[in-house]
Amino acid sequence: MKRIFFVYLITLAAGAAFGQTAAEILRKVDENQAFQSIEYTGRMEIVLGGDTRVKTMRTWAVGDSKAFVEFTNPEDRGTRMLKLDKNLWMYFPKEQDTVKISGHLLKEGMMGSDVSYEDAMESDALLDKYSASVLREEAVEGRPAWVLELKAKVPTATYDRRLVWIDKERYVSLKGEMYARSGKLLKESRSLEVRNIGGRWYPVRTEMVNRLRKDTRTVFVLEDLKLDTRIPDSRFSMAELTK
Amino acid sequence: MNTLFKIAARNVLRNKRRTAITGIVMMFGIGLYIYADSILKGMDRMTIDNMVNYTESFLKVRTPEYVSNLQGNPLEHGIPDPEATIRKILAADPTMKAAAPRTRFVARLSNYEDEIPVLATAVDPVRDGEVLRLTDVVVQGVWLDKAEPRSVVIGADLAAELGLGLGDYVLVSASTVYENVNADEYRIAGLLAAPDPSLNKAALFMTFPDADEFLGLNGLVTEIVTAGRAYPALDALLKGADGAAASVSKALPGLQADPIRVLAQDYLAMREMKGKFSSAIILIMLVIAGVGIVNTILMAVYARIREIGVLRAYGMTAKEIRRLFTLEGLIVGAVGSLAGVLLGVAIVAVTSTYGLSFAQIVGDVDMGGIPIMDRLYGEWNFGNMVFGFLFGMFVSFLSARIPAKRAAKMQVTDALRFV
Numbered sequence: 001m002k003r004i005f006f007v008y009l010i011t012l013a014a015g016a017a018f019g020q021t022a023a024e025i026l027r028k029v030d031e032n033q034a035f036q037s038i039e040y041t042g043r044m045e046i047v048l049g050g051d052t053r054v055k056t057m058r059t060w061a062v063g064d065s066k067a068f069v070e071f072t073n074p075e076d077r078g079t080r081m082l083k084l085d086k087n088l089w090m091y092f093p094k095e096q097d098t099v100k101i102s103g104h105l106l107k108e109g110m111m112g113s114d115v116s117y118e119d120a121m122e123s124d125a126l127l128d129k130y131s132a133s134v135l136r137e138e139a140v141e142g143r144p145a146w147v148l149e150l151k152a153k154v155p156t157a158t159y160d161r162r163l164v165w166i167d168k169e170r171y172v173s174l175k176g177e178m179y180a181r182s183g184k185l186l187k188e189s190r191s192l193e194v195r196n197i198g199g200r201w202y203p204v205r206t207e208m209v210n211r212l213r214k215d216t217r218t219v220f221v222l223e224d225l226k227l228d229t230r231i232p233d234s235r236f237s238m239a240e241l242t243k
Numbered sequence: 244m245n246t247l248f249k250i251a252a253r254n255v256l257r258n259k260r261r262t263a264i265t266g267i268v269m270m271f272g273i274g275l276y277i278y279a280d281s282i283l284k285g286m287d288r289m290t291i292d293n294m295v296n297y298t299e300s301f302l303k304v305r306t307p308e309y310v311s312n313l314q315g316n317p318l319e320h321g322i323p324d325p326e327a328t329i330r331k332i333l334a335a336d337p338t339m340k341a342a343a344p345r346t347r348f349v350a351r352l353s354n355y356e357d358e359i360p361v362l363a364t365a366v367d368p369v370r371d372g373e374v375l376r377l378t379d380v381v382v383q384g385v386w387l388d389k390a391e392p393r394s395v396v397i398g399a400d401l402a403a404e405l406g407l408g409l410g411d412y413v414l415v416s417a418s419t420v421y422e423n424v425n426a427d428e429y430r431i432a433g434l435l436a437a438p439d440p441s442l443n444k445a446a447l448f449m450t451f452p453d454a455d456e457f458l459g460l461n462g463l464v465t466e467i468v469t470a471g472r473a474y475p476a477l478d479a480l481l482k483g484a485d486g487a488a489a490s491v492s493k494a495l496p497g498l499q500a501d502p503i504r505v506l507a508q509d510y511l512a513m514r515e516m517k518g519k520f521s522s523a524i525i526l527i528m529l530v531i532a533g534v535g536i537v538n539t540i541l542m543a544v545y546a547r548i549r550e551i552g553v554l555r556a557y558g559m560t561a562k563e564i565r566r567l568f569t570l571e572g573l574i575v576g577a578v579g580s581l582a583g584v585l586l587g588v589a590i591v592a593v594t595s596t597y598g599l600s601f602a603q604i605v606g607d608v609d610m611g612g613i614p615i616m617d618r619l620y621g622e623w624n625f626g627n628m629v630f631g632f633l634f635g636m637f638v639s640f641l642s643a644r645i646p647a648k649r650a651a652k653m654q655v656t657d658a659l660r661f662v
Contacts, residue, residue, distance in 0.1 A: 182427035
């Protein structure tokens with residue numbers, strides 16, 4: 001789940017960039033983002049044309065492999081998602097039914113948003129999948145940033161190419177662009193608000209835009225964020241999903 | 244018996260109106276039964292033919308792993324060495340006429356405003372044309388064999404929904420074999436209007452070279468579709484495909500050959516339910532006809548009680564009286580049943596020749612994915628016509644027995660005194 005708000009932040013580097021290599025930049029980004037566990041209350045504002053739908057949720061995640069989400073907005077109250085490694089299950093309380101999300105469905109927008117289930121639960125380290133270089137320096141809304149280009153080293157990388165704007169002072173992503181193999185721009189992300197939490201800079205409001213659709217965007221907001229708290233293993237169980 | 248038959252025939256003719264009413268009820272009951280059966284059989288034939296010709300084919304070869312993950316249309320569990328497999332399929336059974344590789348995947352079509360999910364298929368356009376008849380239903384533009392590279396053929400309804408036309412570019416996005424998303428623009432080379440609405444509303448076809456570049460298929464073939472020989476009747480087609488699938492399965496250990504009976508199992512299960520439903524309707528119709536016969540014969544009995552007394556007084560036995568009234572019922576039943584069969588034959592002759600517009604029959608009702616949308620032709624079923632006639636006679640016999648028994652039980656004196 002953490003993918004939603006920081007998948008765009010992790011970068012890898014190659015080559016020197018104004019005194020720092022891309023690898024050094026990435027390491028500092030990692031220092032901001034790395035955690036053992038995360039717990040937060042989230043809010044997704046899905047804008048479709050003139051309509052805005054709001055989904056709220058409580059999320060727990062450990063490492064990259066385990067995540068549990070419970071939706072709390074009135075329309076979806078009780079809908080839960082459990083992610084264990086590459087598997088994702090959804091529980092629908094009205095139908096009392098559990099559905100395993102797999103294959104192409106993982107590419108669909110989660111709960112109608114611009115964030116796919118796969119985006120939401122991606123766990124692979126990008127270092128292993130992308131080669132990076134610093135393209136240039138550029139300010140993003142007044143903040144100086146490095147523009148890193150990430151190119152897929154392996155065909156299993158989620159996107160073929162990415163551009164990531166990294167804040168030069170706080171080492172967080174300010175902006176991201178994700179491209180398909182064909183060169184088409186698929187998605188764009190923007191960090192709308194970055195906060196210091198326990199000495200770490202974290203984006204707590206991120207906007208995602210699907211460039212294959214018109215007039216849609218999703219803003220993901222993190223509230224009550226806790227890092228590295230102890231979450232019992234029982235949280236990530238089928239029993240918890242269907243209780 | 245001959246005399247009894249003559250008396251019965253005269254009595255039937257004497258009560259012309261009553262006989263006519265009962266006969267007409269039977270005629271419509273049996274005629275509609277034959278018509279309904281013909282239409283249902285025609286619907287079955289057309290549905291299965293459409294599946295064989297446009298979507299599923301005669302039999303399909305896939306890996307068991309692919310079949311067990313069918314719902315996700317995964318880009319994995321492909322057929323190893325598809326070309327060798329095709330050669331083995333064609334050699335496995337003399338009914339196999341052609342085979343073609345296909346790879347199905349889920350994609351999204353976008354005009355940069357709206358996105359619509361579609362079931363996409365990578366095809367070898369020439370060989371696919373030898374198996375399925377999609378080339379026949381390209382209503383605008385061309386099939387992929389005559390199209391430029393980086394072209395797609397999509398359903399006409401789908402294009403209309405996206406506000407796109409021939410020659411426009413459509414953005415296609417899909418998961419590749421590496422489970423990442425790719426998106427690219429393709430030119431619309433052809434529009435399909437097939438008898439199967441699912442093709443028109445949510446189908447996209449592209450060539451293997453384009454799909455390879457788009458999805459990184461690297462030779463992945465998820466299924467092989469096949470064409471078998473032509474069969475005149477539906478049951479023969481189903482049995483023929485079953486037999487061919489058995490031969491192909493034997494020749495291809497490790498692969499699964501599913502005949503059209505398996506590929507169309509959802510429809511066939513629905514057809515079985517439909518059969519039960521139509522049987523219930525027919526039963527109700529014949530019960531109504533039976534009640535008509537009971538009523539006619541009972542009326543005849545009560546109208547002629549004095550006559551029965553006279554007949555008994557002249558020495559006719561109770562058994563002969565029972566036979567007489569049973570014969571009267573059977574004559575009415577025979578006339579009604581024969582008229583019903585003739586009516587059915589006439590209707591089937593018209594519907595099997597000229598067909599019926601499917602839209603006229605079902606209106607705008609969504610048929611839940613039944614792959615029929617053009618004209619529906621009735622099917623001849625002579626066995627069922629004979630059955631309809633015999634069933635009518637049987638119902639008439641049973642219906643006539645009740646009043647006939649009552650007539651036979653009457654005492655001579657009571658009958659003569661009856662006013």
